[in-house]
Amino acid sequence: LDIESDRVFLLNSHFDAIYESGTPLFRSNPMEKARKQWLETSQVEEYLSSLGKSLDDKRTIAEIWEDNGLPIAYVWVKFTDLVDYHFTFAEVVEIAVKPEYRRRGIATKIMNHVEQVAKARGADVLRSGTGIDNRASRKLHEKLGFQTIYLDYEKPLRDIDS
Ligand SMILES: CC(C)(COP(=O)(O)OP(=O)(O)OC[C@H]1O[C@@H](n2cnc3c(N)ncnc32)[C@H](O)[C@@H]1OP(=O)(O)O)[C@@H](O)C(=O)NCCC(=O)NCCS
Numbered sequence: 007l008d009i010e011s012d013r014v015f016l017l018n019s020h021f022d023a024i025y026e027s028g029t030p031l032f033r034s035n036p037m038e039k040a041r042k043q044w045l046e047t048s049q050v051e052e053y054l055s056s057l058g059k060s061l062d063d064k065r066t067i068a069e070i071w072e073d074n075g076l077p078i079a080y081v082w083v084k085f086t087d088l089v090d091y092h093f094t095f096a097e098v099v100e101i102a103v104k105p106e107y108r109r110r111g112i113a114t115k116i117m118n119h120v121e122q123v124a125k126a127r128g129a130d131v132l133r134s135g136t137g138i139d140n141r142a143s144r145k146l147h148e149k150l151g152f153q154t155i156y157l158d159y160e161k162p163l164r165d166i167d168s
Contacts, residue, residue, distance in 0.1 A: 007068045009058055012077065015070065017045065019080040019102035020053055027137035031166060060084050065096075065127040067120055071112065079103040081116050085129060096120075096129035101143075108142070117150055 009016065021041050025033065032040065044050070060066045060082070067083035082099045098120060103112045124132050134152060136143035 007070050007080075009054055012070055013054070015077040016054070016057070016080060017050060019104075020100060021045075022105075023100040023102045027135075027140045027143065029137070029160060030139065031162075033139065057082060060099075067096075067123055069116075071116060073107070077104070078107045079112050079116060081120060083120055083124060083132075085124075085127065094129050095131045095133050096124035096127070098132065098134035101134075113146055114150065117146070 007016075018041075021044055024044075025037055025040055035043070057068065061068060063085060065085040067081065069081055070077045071079040071081075079102065081101045083096050084099055085094060085096050087094045098117070101113055101116060101120075103116075121132055132152075133155075134147060135156075136147065
């Protein structure tokens with residue numbers, strides 16, 4: 007993965023993941039309209055900078071998978087050490103497969119690869135999160151044997167326009 011040369015693919019893949027995993031409010035905006043808006047926010051550079059910083063940790067898994075030289079999928083996994091507990095977890099920050107390549111077992115292949123690499127790099131557990139409405143991602147995780155460990159709640163405190 008090269009942040010500069012893969013920038014367009016990374017931003018589109020990242021947006022696909024945040025939109026599909028987004029809150030009902032965020033998703034009440036049509037996807038392409040929301041993408042256009044998001045591309046104009048400071049979150050773009052924040053995301054790229056946080057991906058770049060995580061590459062300083064040699065354990066980080068940040069890969070673009072290709073088909074005949076064309077990018078078709080992306081995965082980013084970070085490691086966190088709980089030093090006092092002698093415990094390390096690896097977290098799938100995001101995984102995304104290009105729409106026309108979905109439902110062909112690619113994410114399954116990537117997750118199995120991530121599991122092996124994370125274990126080899128010292129992780130005790132592999133974590134991953136998604137949005138409540140992200141049916142594809144939820145099914146993927148369940149099929150791969152992940153257990154649900156947290157639930158996040160949200161309650162609007164005022165009328166919010168999408
Ligand atoms: C979630 C995502 C990565 C799955 O990628 P994929 O390559 O299509 O997944 P796979 O083909 O390996 O599917 C594995 C299993 O997941 C489940 N699954 C995948 N897509 C599904 C869908 N649209 N609806 C229901 N179940 C689905 C199925 O159980 C599937 O097994 P099956 O095809 O044998 O029934 C892909 O839909 C995607 O890129 N979405 C946008 C980004 C995103 O939401 N990322 C996750 C949050 S970070």
